Amino acid sequence: MAGLLCGTKRKKQVSNLQEEGKNAINAPMLTSGADIHPEDTLMDENAERNMLDPTSRENPKFKDLLRVLIDWINNELEEDRIIVKDLEEDCYDGQVLQKLFEKLSGRKLNVAEVTQSEIGQKQKLQTVLEAVNQLLRPHGWSIEWSVDSIHSKNLVAIVYVLVALAMHYSAPIRLPEHVSVQVVVVKKREGILQTSLVTKELTTTTEMMMGRFERDAFDTLLDHAPDKLNVVKKSLITFVNKHLNKLNLEVTELDSQFADGVYLVLLMGLLEDYFVPLYNFFLTPENFEQKVHNVAFAFELMQDGGLNKPKARPEDVVNLNLKSTLRVLYNLFTNYKTTE
Secondary structure, eight states: OHHHHHHHHHHHHHHHHHHHHHHHHHGGGSOTTOOOOGGGGGOOTTOEEEEEOHHHHTOHHHHHHHHHHHHHHHHHTGGGTOOOSOHHHHHTTSHHHHHHHHHHHOOOOOOOSOOOSHHHHHHHHHHHHHHHHHHHGGGTOOOOOOHHHHHTTOHHHHHHHHHHHHHHTTOSSOOOSSOEEEEEEEEEETTEEEEEEEEEEOOOOHHHHTTOOOOOHHHHHHHHOGGGHHHHHHHHHHHHHHHHGGGTOOOSOHHHHTTTSHHHHHHHHHHHTOOOOGGGSOSSOOSHHHHHHHHHHHHHHHHHTTOOOOSSOHHHHHTTOHHHHHHHHHHHHHHHTTOO
């Protein structure tokens, strides 16, 4: 028995020594700061594994993006009493993604409500992601996620699918612009782990993310003559005050004072020379939804007046997106500048 135990111990030592030797050979190939998991050394030949670079995880813009997505999910799923605190730990099994997709799409997926086993979780993810892909692929979305990547808690893949859903359904949130991360790609070639860093772009500009690719004179002004922006802002302030002064109202800050939609609604009534019944909008909005209602109502009045549908979303204006607010006001200025 003692000899058997000694033999087993020696075999284990040899095995450990071989593993250490393998790691020592592979170590020079690894990216500094990247966490290489033990299972990486056991990867099949030509297999590939992706992981978020630790420095990107600490990127303030990336952290802000995670916070915005978590707040959005919790707001959408409040009625289901679902609270997400960590995207990796809370989204990998498909439960949250299922509920979120059903809420956004209005569709009920044929999946088990609670699945504890890995097989059951992956089956649920398969059904959910198939529905997501069928929705997004016809609109030109690049599918940057899979059942295995989501279930293995690949944060980048999880963020990709959430950002895509938020953009597709025009979520009432403001995603941070130009968020990119570095991803460590580990590949096994001839028994040796090879690593490389790949940049993944998670968000672009607000306009591109929301699908508004048309450019107008206002884009040209901001891109090629930003020095004239203050001149434009002063002209717009003069224009809106010319009409709002009739109600003893005055604007000094374009982005903030139009954010609740009240001045926009009143301005449209003045420009079109009619009284807007107070029951149609919230004169003193108390929350985000009431402000969005006001701005959306003002947009309806603009279209009733023969203007094109504003490029900006009501949520953009409420979220103090200066460019969106200026574009709306500039459109009013060009159409009503001669109105007394």
